Amino acid sequence: MxxxxxxxxxxxxxxxxxxxxxxxxxxxxxxxxxxxxxxxxxxxxxxxxxxxxxxxxxxxxxxxxxxxxxxxxxxxxxxxxxxxxxxxxxxxxxxxxxxxxxxxxxxxxxxxxxxxxxxxxxxxxxxxxxxxxxNLDLSTSVSAKTIISTESAPAAIGPYSQAVRVDNTVYCSGQIPLNPETMQVETQDFAEQAEQVFKNLQAVAEAAGGACSDFVKLNIYLTDLSNFAM
Structure with missing residues (x-):
């Protein structure tokens, strides 16, 4: 080994x-x-x-x-x-x-x-x-996942989900400054773009039973996004 x-x-x-x-x-x-x-x-x-x-x-x-x-x-x-x-x-x-x-x-x-x-x-x-x-963190080898979905945030790009829950951890996909009500993307002011992104993240967090303040920022470079598949 x-x-x-x-x-x-x-x-x-x-x-x-x-x-x-x-x-x-x-x-x-x-x-x-x-x-x-x-x-x-x-x-x-x-x-x-x-x-x-x-x-x-x-x-x-x-x-x-x-x-x-x-x-x-x-x-x-x-x-x-x-x-x-x-x-x-x-x-x-x-x-x-x-x-x-x-x-x-x-x-x-x-x-x-x-x-x-x-x-x-x-x-x-x-x-x-x-x-x-x-599951790489526990002694058991696999865990069930739950798809998180809400209409209060933009749909994820492609066949992926807005977020998934594995055990007690929620993994959220990236967000863009798109207003899901108007379907318009904020492009002018950086502050407005950031505000819209956090609104989207908050909506996803609430759909998962949490809040945006619960998120921990992680940069993960994925070679296989299948865990986000619908």
């Missing part, structure tokens, strides 16, 4: 199922052995093809937690007529006190009960593919 990345040489899924005395009839297909930090768009397409082409209607995917939500999103958007459950572990299966055995068992149970769709099952919870993000 180096900087959070793992090296993989062999799969431990069969041994884990045997250890758990699993009585479910399981066919194991190894698509790749790879740290999820290193999974590429091409790799995700391989996972999608494997899910699409397999004969089984119910599929469990073991996947690293760092990019699990990204793979779940690709599978979810594909709309396959199958039940697909992704799971993983914060502590790898081969290490002591791993949560992987528990999570794999939970995923095997969930995939037998859920309707068609793509889900993440982890830490005793099940999330839909479009309602989950990686």
């Amino acid at each position: 180096s900087n959070g990345a793992l090296d993989f040489e062999t799969s431990h899924i069969a041994a884990t199922l045997e250890q758990g005395r699993c009585t479910v009839d399981v066919d194991i297909t190894q698509v790749m052995l790879k740290d999820s930090l290193d999974i590429t768009a091409t790799d995700r397409e391989r996972i999608l093809v494997a899910c699409r082409d397999c004969a089984q209607e119910r599929v469990v995917i073991t996947h690293g937690t760092d990019t699990m939500a990204e793979t779940a999103r690709l599978l979810g958007e594909a709309g396959l007529a199958k039940t697909i459950v992704l799971t993983g572990a914060m502590v790898p299966l081969i290490m002591r006190h791993s949560d992987g055995v528990f999570n794999l068992g939970g995923a095997l149970t969930a995939v037998q009960c859920l309707p068609h769709g793509v889900y993440i099952s982890i830490n005793g919870e099940v999330f839909s593919w479009d309602n989950v993000v990686k």
